[in-house]
Amino acid sequence: xxxxxxxxxxxxxxHPLTKLALMLAAVVAGAALPTIPAVLGVFVxxxxxxxxxxxxxxxxxxxxxxxxxxxxxxxxxxxxxxxPGPTVLLRLGPFRYTLExxxxxxxxxxxxxxxxxxxxxxxxxxxxxxxxxxxxxxxLPNQIAYIVITALQIVPTFQARARSILDAQRSxxxxxxxxxxxxxxxxxxxxxxxxxxxxxxxxERAIALEARxxxxxxxxxxxxxxxxTRAQGLLRWALLAAALALVAARLVLWRTA
Amino acid sequence: MIAVSxxxxxxxGSERPALDxxxxxxxxxxxxxxxxxxxxGKSTLxxxxxxxxxxFYAGTLEGDVLVAGHEVRRTPVSELASDAGLVFHNxxxxxxxxxxxxxxxxxxxxxxxxxxxxxxxxxxxxxxxATGLADLAGRSPFTLSGxxxxxxxxxxxxxxxxxxxxxxEPTSQLDPAGTRAIFEVLRSLARTRQTTIVITEHKLGxxxxxxxxxxxxxxxxxxxxxxxxxxxxxxxxxxxxxxxxNYTRAALEARQRGLLPSAxxxxxxxxxxxxxxxx
Numbered sequence: 001x002x003x004x005x006x007x008x009x010x011x012x013x014x015h016p017l018t019k020l021a022l023m024l025a026a027v028v029a030g031a032a033l034p035t036i037p038a039v040l041g042v043f044v045x046x047x048x049x050x051x052x053x054x055x056x057x058x059x060x061x062x063x064x065x066x067x068x069x070x071x072x073x074x075x076x077x078x079x080x081x082x083x084p085g086p087t088v089l090l091r092l093g094p095f096r097y098t099l100e101x102x103x104x105x106x107x108x109x110x111x112x113x114x115x116x117x118x119x120x121x122x123x124x125x126x127x128x129x130x131x132x133x134x135x136x137x138x139x140l141p142n143q144i145a146y147i148v149i150t151a152l153q154i155v156p157t158f159q160a161r162a163r164s165i166l167d168a169q170r171s172x173x174x175x176x177x178x179x180x181x182x183x184x185x186x187x188x189x190x191x192x193x194x195x196x197x198x199x200x201x202x203x204e205r206a207i208a209l210e211a212r213x214x215x216x217x218x219x220x221x222x223x224x225x226x227x228x229t230r231a232q233g234l235l236r237w238a239l240l241a242a243a244l245a246l247v248a249a250r251l252v253l254w255r256t257a
Numbered sequence: 258m259i260a261v262s263x264x265x266x267x268x269x270g271s272e273r274p275a276l277d278x279x280x281x282x283x284x285x286x287x288x289x290x291x292x293x294x295x296x297x298g299k300s301t302l303x304x305x306x307x308x309x310x311x312x313f314y315a316g317t318l319e320g321d322v323l324v325a326g327h328e329v330r331r332t333p334v335s336e337l338a339s340d341a342g343l344v345f346h347n348x349x350x351x352x353x354x355x356x357x358x359x360x361x362x363x364x365x366x367x368x369x370x371x372x373x374x375x376x377x378x379x380x381x382x383x384x385x386x387a388t389g390l391a392d393l394a395g396r397s398p399f400t401l402s403g404x405x406x407x408x409x410x411x412x413x414x415x416x417x418x419x420x421x422x423x424x425x426e427p428t429s430q431l432d433p434a435g436t437r438a439i440f441e442v443l444r445s446l447a448r449t450r451q452t453t454i455v456i457t458e459h460k461l462g463x464x465x466x467x468x469x470x471x472x473x474x475x476x477x478x479x480x481x482x483x484x485x486x487x488x489x490x491x492x493x494x495x496x497x498x499x500x501x502x503n504y505t506r507a508a509l510e511a512r513q514r515g516l517l518p519s520a521x522x523x524x525x526x527x528x529x530x531x532x533x534x535x536x
Binding site for chain 2: 127129146149150157204207208209211213215220223
């Protein structure tokens with residue numbers, strides 16, 4: 001996952017729940033709107049300007065492109081060949097690639113672009129711990145917030161541990177380079193210690209958390225106060241209303257789209 | 258501040274007790290070192306004083322353990338944590354994983370205690386300054402070296418200002434300068450805040466120079482308790498597996514060669530004491 005953007009920006013200054021509401025509204029809009037231009041409009045008119053305001057347009061677009069490309073190709077191929085329709089664009093033996101399938105593939109891809117773009121942008125402009133703190137202040141159990149944050153941080157930790165185990169095994173003569181069969185043989189001596197050491201680490205970390213009064217009942221405070229305003233609160237309610245209206249429109253007006 | 262009587266603990270599945278009939282009393286502001294061979298019961302004592310035994314480790318506990326007014330058997334660890342802090346020897350596993358900077362990591366425990374943000378910032382900064390981590394306040398805890406993480410572990414617990422601070426080999430990954438810094442901070446805490454410090458260590462020279470009192474554990478039993486020089490001088494000739502400082506070993510050798518009187522005075526355990534002996 002991309003690292004959060006560190007320099008202060010207009011978007012970063014927003015309360016994390018406001019950013020979350022913006023991104024969720026974008027996802028709902030992308031899923032509810034019936035046409036490709038409308039869905040792409042959410043990306044171009046909402047997410048791209050937000051990324052510009054957040055000072056992270058390049059990493060935002062780069063991540064979207066990297067993640068979307070394989071999905072785009074497979075969606076266009078699968079939908080194009082397997083969605084029946086009268087307008088055949090291409091014949092490959094018994095298979096027919098239809099215009100209707102292409103359009104369905106494009107619509108799905110556009111929706112995926114909006115959903116994935118919203119998630120990427122949220123990660124780029126929001127520190128996960130700030131987001132979780134915002135949710136804890138609204139009633140999310142502290143333990144759940146902890147699990148989410150540590151899950152996001154665990155990947156580099158896991159990689160570092162795997163590297164040190166790999167080095168230890170190499171120093172004892174384990175072959176880890178070469179053909180696939182050699183690499184597969186090296187897999188078991190790596191995975192076993194990795195899982196065992198991780199389990200032991202979890203136990204010790206749980207104990208360490210107790211030493212820091214993690215499960216102590218009573219009021220908690222925060223070193224970094226989250227800045228919220230009345231205007232942002234209103235904006236969140238407005239976004240919720242807009243999202244609900246879009247869902248209603250989808251169910252009533254655009255049922256067949 | 259700490260009152261232990263008839264303490265006996267046997268881990269589940271173990272044949273012999275890890276602690277076997279300990280009676281111990283430690284006052285407020287005392288800086289106490291605990292030494293002993295591996296398996297002597299040092300870590301078990303640390304876990305017992307902070308309530309991890311019996312709350313997290315299965316086994317049979319007998320006797321009474323009173324720490325900062327809490328009977329550890331009846332006090333949840335998270336409640337005891339505000340009065341009795343524990344730093345254990347693996348610093349990496351003490352990082353909460355929930356905070357992104359060193360400063361926030363140190364403040365994590367204070368957040369759980371519900372401190373006012375200003376007081377929290379002040380206490381966290383003081384702990385970082387004391388442990389020499391102030392310049393690293395904005396770094397990710399996971400990017401620190403082993404020694405820095407060890408200092409962070411000490412800072413994180415120290416910031417909570419417990420009345421009793423228990424440290425299980427907290428300097429195992431530190432160089433001499435880092436070790437000195439930690440010992441100086443601990444001594445200062447004991448002197449100025451009357452914090453009771455219990456530290457297990459294998460670095461005898463540092464213990465001899467800093468602690469007020471030294472305990473020796475051997476096979477789960479308390480076999481020596483007294484001033485560091487007296488205890489280490491005795492330990493050098495006993496089969497307790499404690500070892501001896503270079504100065505003590507040199508003095509023993511000198512005694513055997515007839516260069517020093519063979520009995521009477523205590524053996525030196527620090528450089529100053531060795532020089533004094535030579536005079």
